Amino acid sequence: MGPSNFTSFLFKLTSWLGIVWLSTTIVRFILLSDSNKRVYNHTPGPCRILQGIENGSAGIEYVPELRLAFISNGLGGSDGEIGRILTYEFPEPKAEQDRSVKIHEAIPLKIQKSDSFRQDKFSPLGLSSFTSKGRVSLYVVNTHPERKCVEAFTFVKEKSLLQHRKSICDHKFNSLTDIAVVGADRFFVTNLAYFNNGWMQMAELSMQMNMGSILLFNGKTVEYAEKYSPSPSGIFYDTPRERLIVSSMINEVIQLYSVKRDLSIDHKLDISLLSSPGGLYVEQKSGDIFASFHPVLNSLIFHWLGTNEERKASPSQVLRIRMQNDDVSWVVTEPYANDGATISASNAVAYVNDQLLIGSLFGKCLLCDVDYPTLA
Amino acid sequence: MGKILVAVTIALCAFAWKMYESLDLRKTVYNHRPGICRQVHGPVKGSEDIELIRSEGIAFITSGILYLQPYRGDIVEGKMFLYDFNQKLGKDQLKAKELPIKGASFDQNNFHPHGLTHWVVNGVIRLYVINHSDGFKHSVEVFDYDPSGPALIHKKSIKHASFIRPNDLAAIGPDQFIFTNDGVTQSEMGNLAEILSGYKGGSVYYWDGEDSQVIFSAMAAPNGIAYDVKNNKLFISEINYRRVHAYTVEKDKKTLTHLSTVDLGTACDNLFVDSDGSVSSGCHPVLHEAAKSIGDCESDVTSPSQVIRIKFDKDYKTAAISEPYANDGKEVSGSSAVAFHNNQMLVGTVCKGLLHCEIPDPAVL
Numbered sequence: 001m002g003p004s005n006f007t008s009f010l011f012k013l014t015s016w017l018g019i020v021w022l023s024t025t026i027v028r029f030i031l032l033s034d035s036n037k038r039v040y041n042h043t044p045g046p047c048r049i050l051q052g053i054e055n056g057s058a059g060i061e062y063v064p065e066l067r068l069a070f071i072s073n074g075l076g077g078s079d080g081e082i083g084r085i086l087t088y089e090f091p092e093p094k095a096e097q098d099r100s101v102k103i104h105e106a107i108p109l110k111i112q113k114s115d116s117f118r119q120d121k122f123s124p125l126g127l128s129s130f131t132s133k134g135r136v137s138l139y140v141v142n143t144h145p146e147r148k149c150v151e152a153f154t155f156v157k158e159k160s161l162l163q164h165r166k167s168i169c170d171h172k173f174n175s176l177t178d179i180a181v182v183g184a185d186r187f188f189v190t191n192l193a194y195f196n197n198g199w200m201q202m203a204e205l206s207m208q209m210n211m212g213s214i215l216l217f218n219g220k221t222v223e224y225a226e227k228y229s230p231s232p233s234g235i236f237y238d239t240p241r242e243r244l245i246v247s248s249m250i251n252e253v254i255q256l257y258s259v260k261r262d263l264s265i266d267h268k269l270d271i272s273l274l275s276s277p278g279g280l281y282v283e284q285k286s287g288d289i290f291a292s293f294h295p296v297l298n299s300l301i302f303h304w305l306g307t308n309e310e311r312k313a314s315p316s317q318v319l320r321i322r323m324q325n326d327d328v329s330w331v332v333t334e335p336y337a338n339d340g341a342t343i344s345a346s347n348a349v350a351y352v353n354d355q356l357l358i359g360s361l362f363g364k365c366l367l368c369d370v371d372y373p374t375l376a
Numbered sequence: 377m378g379k380i381l382v383a384v385t386i387a388l389c390a391f392a393w394k395m396y397e398s399l400d401l402r403k404t405v406y407n408h409r410p411g412i413c414r415q416v417h418g419p420v421k422g423s424e425d426i427e428l429i430r431s432e433g434i435a436f437i438t439s440g441i442l443y444l445q446p447y448r449g450d451i452v453e454g455k456m457f458l459y460d461f462n463q464k465l466g467k468d469q470l471k472a473k474e475l476p477i478k479g480a481s482f483d484q485n486n487f488h489p490h491g492l493t494h495w496v497v498n499g500v501i502r503l504y505v506i507n508h509s510d511g512f513k514h515s516v517e518v519f520d521y522d523p524s525g526p527a528l529i530h531k532k533s534i535k536h537a538s539f540i541r542p543n544d545l546a547a548i549g550p551d552q553f554i555f556t557n558d559g560v561t562q563s564e565m566g567n568l569a570e571i572l573s574g575y576k577g578g579s580v581y582y583w584d585g586e587d588s589q590v591i592f593s594a595m596a597a598p599n600g601i602a603y604d605v606k607n608n609k610l611f612i613s614e615i616n617y618r619r620v621h622a623y624t625v626e627k628d629k630k631t632l633t634h635l636s637t638v639d640l641g642t643a644c645d646n647l648f649v650d651s652d653g654s655v656s657s658g659c660h661p662v663l664h665e666a667a668k669s670i671g672d673c674e675s676d677v678t679s680p681s682q683v684i685r686i687k688f689d690k691d692y693k694t695a696a697i698s699e700p701y702a703n704d705g706k707e708v709s710g711s712s713a714v715a716f717h718n719n720q721m722l723v724g725t726v727c728k729g730l731l732h733c734e735i736p737d738p739a740v741l
Contacts (some may be wrong), residue, residue: 040697372412
């Protein structure tokens with residue numbers, strides 16, 4: 001009598017708790033998916049598509065010393081596409097009159113053949129660079145399922161060439177997304193989720209488990225900078241202000257960390273934006289944070305699951321966050337928004353000389369003039 | 377018993393979801409503007425509707441609305457303002473001039489203007505203004521514009537049983553207009569009950585100069601209405617359903633042929649037709665904040681503002697939507713109307729101020 005009643009009670013309790021958990025998970029997923037959200041088109045000035053890029057510009061890295069932006073292309077390379085790195089050269093600030101006339105083109109870089117690098121297993125996503133003594137090192141997140149590495153290249157400008165220097169691979173690299181270099185062969189890198197497998201990752205993200213992570217490579221080993229981070233998607237190191245900026249795609253926040261001498265990070269602030277952030281950029285002079293967003297997350301899911309032949313459009317958005325002097329409050333403006341018809345699923349952004357460069361996961365790269373920089 | 381419980385739970389979930397969607401919880405606005413924006417001096421009690429006279433480059437503005445709140449009658453004074461788009465956009469303060477209203481039969485103390493429209497009658501600009509008295513009785517006041525002065529000459533007061541709860545009107549001929557009733561109840565509590573129950577108490581009527589005829593009954597909260605004379609198209613916004621309907625006006629002027637419906641995803645108020653046929657609107661993107669802000673006009677509570685522009689194709693079947701302006705409420709609160717002229721934009725509000733923006737590059741709209 002006793003054991004049977006207790007077992008029955010335990011079963012009922014477990015059932016009810018399961019129902020409650022499932023219900024809350026479903027409700028949270030419904031709220032997360034942005035089913036009732038809408039994006040309205042507007043631009044900060046004239047915009048044009050960058051020539052030479054059709055199927056992806058998911059990562060952008062700007063090198064001010066060269067006035068050059070590196071753009072990664074060919075995400076999801078397991079479909080047979082070969083990953084590429086392209087460059088776009090920003091015009092000189094004085095040559096404003098020519099901006100409207102010039103054809104804006106991205107030039108693909110050759111990657112020097114080497115034993116240590118395989119182009120057929122190269123799916124570049126996040127980019128970051130380090131410049132020392134005029135030499136530019138480019139670090140590329142390789143998301144190919146058989147690699148899961150950070151590829152380090154040296155950029156040879158005269159030959160428009162990337163020389164592969166080494167691959168940094170580690171078992172902690174589960175679902176690499178973005179990278180922020182803080183020194184020679186020292187970088188932070190983000191795992192969006194714990195699982196790398198597509199459906200397991202989707203389930204993990206849907207249930208909003210905070211099992212992504214921020215990793216630090218100190219030149220020798222990979223260690224956890226933050227072991228349980230909520231789906232970190234973009235990461236950027238702001239050198240003059242010694243702060244690390246991390247975007248959380250599922251929690252819809254941008255997190256600010258301060259970075260100490262030993263490269264440990266201290267969480268300072270969360271900026272809630274009610275939109276899912278991707279790539280980040282910091283304007284050096286003002287310290288303003290530019291972020292690209294996926295404002296309607298359910299559209300992004302269908303966009304991601306599509307093939308290159310048939311991919312559903314997903315809205316794009318760029319926000320600018322200006323921290324106030326007290327460093328605890330901010331002002332948000334929206335320089336760009338589009339329902340997906342012009343540029344779909346924006347994932348990267350750079351702001352250079354009052355021009356906005358917006359990259360997308362699997363589509364085009366857009367260049368916009370910002371007519372009123374103080375208003376945008 | 378178990379089945380009843382499941383049914384009740386599902387009904388409650390559906391109701392909760394509808395409230396979540398209707399009130400715009402978890403929605404926010406990101407600030408952007410097409411150029412330099414400044415406050416316009418004058419209509420501090422709002423600028424609920426704006427009527428542009430394109431040939432003159434002037435706009436009439438209603439201010440001091442009284443809506444479902446008769447107890448505010450002593451606080452709010454209804455006024456008409458004139459904005460001149462030809463004034464210099466230098467460093468000086470932009471001004472809207474208050475228009476004195478002349479006429480022996482005009483009751484100033486019971487004047488609280490809402491929607492307005494105009495028609496040129498014998499060379500004179502004639503304004504038709506929806507009015508709610510201190511006791512929330514409704515009428516349409518007819519004024520002629522006297523440019524020397526300038527002033528408004530009150531001509532007549534139109535009262536009719538079909539003015540149930542009028543919101544906006546669009547003139548389609550001399551002393552002929554189509555107007556919207558956005559509901560049937562006459563109090564705040566009644567309005568809330570009407571909204572929550574989903575009762576479709578709104579209606580659209582045609583006033584032929586002598587009498588009115590119903591065009592639509594049982595429409596859910598028709599709000600803004602605008603007529604495109606050039607293309608003979610009429611547009612009606614349905615604020616609670618966040619959509620705008622496009623119609624052709626037939627020759628008898630009381631029959632409308634439905635062309636298309638544009639889902640906007642935001643609660644759009646009054647409509648403006650531009651010279652290129654595009655339709656713009658002042659909208660409330662976060663409705664629960666708008667309800668708080670408009671429900672207490674005298675407080676400092678603000679709500680986000682948004683301007684939406686709808687560009688129809690030539691058959692009025694599909695539309696491209698853009699957002700020339702959006703603000704979290706700090707610059708302009710509770711936008712309800714918009715007017716574009718000469719690369720300038722006026723953003724009107726329900727009861728808090730008036731904003732002017734320059735548009736140096738119209739292509740960004």
